Amino acid sequence: MPQWLIVLIQSLIVFSGILLFMRLMGKKSIIHVPPFFVVVYIAIGVIAALLSVNIINVVHGIIALSVWILIPIAASFTAMRNKWFHDLLIGKETVFIKEGKIMEENLLKERYTPEELLGQLRAKKVFDLANVEFAVLEPNGEVNAMLKADKSPVTPHYLGEKVPPQSEARTVILDGKIMDEPLATLGLNRQWLETELDKLGISPENIFVGQVNSFGEMYVDLFDDAIQMTKPKVRELLYATLEKVKADLYTFALDTADEKVKAIYYRDAEKLEQLLIKLRPYLLH
């Protein structure tokens, strides 16, 4: 067989093999794995490249590749089951800042200078050491910091604001095609979706991405960027309608002369008032 054909075939085989291996290894992003695995990946890459270009003996290459692939996978599994092994292979976190104070001995242990610590904090958008309550060095080298309570972003809880529970928006249309599975998890079906699109006056083929949130509101992004989509206003309209009805009831109460009827109108208006207060976080947010 001509040399170039051998190289071509070997390259294709090694390429597919590595592709399969990457899926086996899992989804841990390359940025966040402990340094040990980075070396493993590099070694695999080099051997695969050499094998593909036929520089090393095929048998040797395959043996080497198997070692570098199978042993890290086995090690990962063992680390998953066995805590002691996990600490040996991947390591434990080191606390760098506790209760706002830097633990200098720990920094020394990890051979971190204070400048490096500050630099890592800045990478996490923390520019003021005084704001940090707790910071830890992860086994993969990242520093994660928790800010002091009064320097953390405000949540609705702190404001005493009631916010209705929500779940994530699901993508139901991708690249013009309707996806039935996400629709089903929302408890909706194609007919509902097609009705909604009719209301907007668009057909699914014109939509690049379409999402539905847990309130049942649709958001679409069209292929044609010239057309402007309006925000869904159904809930605000509902709130406004109820407010108008309440105002009408007060007017009726004022217009009528009969005391009993007046009382009924006022009572109903009060009921609506209470309802509106309850519905406010659900409809107006």
Added chain:
Amino acid sequence: MTVGSKLKQTLASLRGAESVLRTYANQTQKKENKKVYQEAVQVSEEIIYSLEERLKQLEFQEPQYKGF
């Protein structure tokens, strides 16, 4: 506009709002939200009933405005 026709308009708006609330009550999956919407439907129904009663009274008093 007479009191009767104003009342009918308000009633129509309230009925419309009630149907939207009913749709939300059916559609939402979170229990807490469902409860709130169902309560809203309940209150709306009570008010609709009371308004319909008043409307009947009015039509009785002024039969020339009866209808729908």
